[in-house]
Amino acid sequence: MSTPAGVLRFLHVIENLKRTKRTGWVDNKIGDAESISDHMHRMGVLALLINDKSLDRTKCIKMAIVHDLAESIAGDITPHSGVSKEEKFRLEKEGMDEVVRHLDSSPEALEIRSLWTEYEEATTEEALYVKDLDKFEMIVQAFEYEKRHNMKLDTFYASTEGKFRHPTVRKWVEELYREREQLHADLK
């Protein structure tokens, strides 16, 4: 078990996730950009909607709420940040190791790191499903900003197009595309 001081250290570090606005939105000059925590929370809620017996639902929920935890230390590095994929992974891996140290390397801390690693390696069905949720949550958010600010955020859709694997998520994506088409037809 982590010590009370360790738990507090950990909470103070992950507070960064509440204060860090996601880079993709900031780069697009969105004033009311959501935080990394906002994004992970809605993914966790989305993971609750899993209706696929072949997936470990609890694991997906846990993975969703920790998958960006390393960003509390490494920051939100995007493909446009000028940092290579390898360097990004290295920085985030170091971040996760630091998180584990803050929590006194307790079994719970090791579980958090193992969930994060599984997500990053994307070799299990659960990790691939949560990766789908990550992209889907992002384009839903993009749609909400488009609607609120009367703008177009095409690059977010282009970067995820054709990359969704799970049939349920694909159906959600199709519906979102329909709603988006309607929105932009109405705006014209």
Ligand code: ZN
């Ligand atoms: Zn994410």
